[in-house]
Amino acid sequence: MLIGQDLIRADGPAKVTGQARYVDDVRPDGCLYGFTVRSPWAHARIDGIELDPDFDWTDITVCTAADIPGENVVALMTDDQPVLADGVVRHVAEPVALVAGPDRDRALAASHHVRVAYTPLTPLMDPEVSAGNAHRIFRDDNVYSRITVEHGEAERVLAETDTVITGTYRVGLQEQLYIEPQGMMAIPRADGGVTLFGSMQCPYYIVKALKRVLGHDDLNVVQAVTGGGFGGKEEYPSIVAAHAAVLALKAGRPVKLIYRRDDDLRATTKRHPAIMHYRVAVDRATGKLQAAHVKLLFDGGAYNTLSPVVNSRAVLHALGPYACPHVKVEGLMVATNTPPNGAFRGFGAPQVMFAAERHMDRIARELGRSPLELRRLNLYQDGDVTPSGQRLVDVGATQVLELALKEAEAGLPASGVPDRAGGGGAAARVAPGRGVAIAWHGCGFTGNGEAALKGQADVAIEGDRVVIYTASTDIGQGTDTIFPAIVAEVLGISVDRVANADHDTATVPDSGPTVASRTAMVVGGVVKQAAEKLLAALQAEVGAEGAFDDLLAQRKSAAPLRVRAQYRDDLGLVWDPATYRGDAYPTYGWACVIVDVDVDLDTGEVLYRRLVSATDVGKALNPVLCTGQLEGGALQGLGYATCEEVVLDDQGGMRNNRLTNYIIPTALDAPEMVTALVEIPFSGGPFGAKGIGEIPHDVPAAAVAQAIEAACGAVLDRLPMTPERVLAALQES
């Protein structure tokens, strides 16, 4: 059995020996370097673009909107975002012009000599006044998405219940911070087409976007080794690819566009900030939730990107994993003149689950019950119905909670405070605290998304090897390791004989995007089906039954044998996107996070001692990789909790756009982690697997907030809980 074994990562050896080729490691002959000229204004009219006559432009290519051969549109959900601003800029750092030169310094120097004349206009920066504002950014009301999920009669029950608890929660922007910045190379081909090679999650998004930009479809997209995406390389690479392609076509040479980190941080998408209002009716005697009305407001920034989908996931997860008979959730996603926000691990769920869990803590506080007891009383059980009306089966909520609590009983590691360099030693005054939070996370696309998408995968016999063709990229999460294990398992052969073809759209089918915790669970299932089909095809060709290798030996033809499988909808999900009623997700993951912290009472710093988690993963296809995803996600969640803050200037530009100042946790900040796996198999996933990519990010922040409160009484309802905010809350408490 290869499934459930810790097979070594397919991409590991090349990465640790420095052999892996990231996009910036490749430089074709004659390749030019590109640089993007960006708006310094949140909102402005472009009065003209001129080239400094005193600068030597002989070896420089310059492109503006006028040079785009096809449509000036980044095709995604709506066509609102231009490839290059034309006449008006709607956010700071918006691309206005492109330059390319023989080396980076020349390109950078040239960018300073592109003179863009702007007339600054008054921007709209506050999402709370955006909807319906006379200042129009998007369509006629600035609303990217408005969704209501309703079950029962929330308003009536809220009006009739004595105990109604209200609270408001706020979360800020968060940066994905993949290892290498955005980077793309466009290579004009001899046959007139163009190849795009770069760092990305979703090759077919780029195909779709570039067809419109170039006005033809003679292009292929190849993924370079990609050091992490976290959603940041879902939709954004289409823009980088469009820019590289426009430059390359004008210059007639390959063009490489690699973002500097400061540019990347200023320009690219982030997690949506949110303001979330909760009103929940509770029965004092039983501690049971009676009704809830939740209002969510998200800031989408200046263009739509994937914001409606973020809103969708947010409204569906807004109550956390708790049963409530009467629910109304209203989600509003609006436009502001700030850089567009977009996909990020969790896709709206981490925002609302911070709020939902903090609200449970608030209810517990007001009822005089323990936060844990209140959760136990209200956790989803089998047969409970979600706000969209989905009846839940195989609910793992209680199981993950009890397992995490049991794991957390084992002796707590000693506090690191006394040994901390420069931490004050014995003079430091700290208080310990523990927090517990629970997450649910719908795996894969919402509703019938997969049935509509019909993701495909091919598997082929090529010589004595088997090759897998998918568009599902490995972005560090392990796809290239998991898929061969699935195929080898089905065929009963050794995993070394199974390889992944390059993720090149010239040869791989569209498996759907590498997003939404869907790759192992959904595409893994399609790959498994393809392997089964291949075995059947081989049997048919040879006219016999038996083991794969025996059949292969009997094969007369040496030609490759390739089969294609497509997502099969046998789940019978019923979903109405118009009313948001029905089976919102094919299945749910469940997770419990228990965090032990030391709060420094003099500085408000939160120091992590241990993070215990228990997560229902369906089936751990590769336990080490699975644990790695869960631990990495948890640490990213701790960054969201206490240190990752995007500081903006008055134009909405990121001021702390360097790694010195945008603070993510280092290895020293990371706690000891205990990561327990629960396997409640999902019938629709390969070998029972569920999506696990996003759930670990959902509730660490909520657990930390509860732990801080337990440690020192400081109540924080806003992320990130920086030392400045913790100290202020401490002074208030």
Place this chain on the structure above:
Amino acid sequence: MITSHAPVHCPADLAEALALRAAHPEAMPLAGGTDVMVFVESGTLSPPAFLNLWGLAELRGVQADGDGLRLGALCTYTELEADARVQATAPALVEAARTVGAKQIQNRGTLAGNVANASPAGDSLPVLLALDAEVEVASVRGTRRIPMDALYTGYRKLALAPDELITAICLPARHPADVQYYRKVGTRLAQAISKVMLGGRLRIEGGVVTEARVAFGSVAAFPVRARTVEAALVGRPVDAAAADLVGADIKPIDDIRSTATYRLEVARRILQGWLAAVAAEGASSSR
């Protein structure tokens, strides 16, 4: 600029280095390069030339200096942390060294580089102030020592002539009645630029403070001594309430990393915490 094509002068010995320094005062001295590289890459600085000090044997190593120590300008943090004499004389400096960047930076970055870089957030600087360190500087004209307390004249401004190089940092002997302290409040546990640092030294003789040094970093244009607090501490048993006077000595600002309010409050609290711990220690040891 991303790449620098500026020439790099590589003197073989100190005499040549000083001659080059006098001839090319515009050439930027380069020690470990951990500050310089960042400035060059980000385009903050584009010096026309560099003067590479890394090969100068005269600037290496820790030596006795009377009863004190002379730390060669090229001493790295890792060297200081490992040196038994430095541990004995300046435990607070060792503590500060351990907080700089992370291992890689400690292996390459130098103490003199930290001093010369003159960042208000330079982690070693408040301790050097608290320890009454002196900075030894040399030029073709000769050698002199500048007390740490007189080194900084403004934001990133040093009392160094254009032809001078730092050759060493000198620490006086440790008095047996001295306690030293270092506290860094950064943005995280490694690779952290400080929001506030405190370097402290108290001489307690017969239960009474006879000398006090309290210095803060990241709360002014350059690291400063809290003289009001120092004066209030001297002449009596350790009194943690002296920390409440810190507002008279420091005027921190809001910036990208923190707020003035936070810095002032934290400066007061960490100082109070240290003084309270020293007072408690003294009370228990005299019983």
